[in-house]
Amino acid sequence: xxxxxxxxxxxxxxxxxxxxxxxxxxxxxxxxxxxxxxxxxxxxxxxxxxxxxxxxxxxxxxxxxxxxxxxxxxxxxxxxxxxxxxxxxxxxxxxxxxxxxx
Numbered sequence: 001x002x003x004x005x006x007x008x009x010x011x012x013x014x015x016x017x018x019x020x021x022x023x024x025x026x027x028x029x030x031x032x033x034x035x036x037x038x039x040x041x042x043x044x045x046x047x048x049x050x051x052x053x054x055x056x057x058x059x060x061x062x063x064x065x066x067x068x069x070x071x072x073x074x075x076x077x078x079x080x081x082x083x084x085x086x087x088x089x090x091x092x093x094x095x096x097x098x099x100x101x102x
Contacts, residue, residue, distance in 0.1 A: 002043040002061045004031035008051040015047075016040055
């Protein structure tokens with residue numbers, strides 16, 4: 001989903017502002033709508049839009065979807081380039097297994 005904390009998220013009413021609240025000692029960025037005086041509802045708002053025009057009609061972010069697909073394709077291409085022994089070793093190290101004896 002498109003997040004109001006994204007640098008490309010915009011409000012056509014120019015009512016979006018981000019404040020910092022502390023929760024259990026940790027600072028959290030919280031988006032607020034000055035127009036309604038409450039937390040921003042994000043992509044569900046009729047005045048929300050994306051500066052790079054990547055917000056889909058259902059509120060999902062096409063840019064994040066493309067980025068996720070690109071990552072998985074890169075990983076699959078790397079596996080295809082490796083031999084079968086290297087693939088197994090690479091997968092085991094990514095899963096957290098360490099050692100010389102695979």
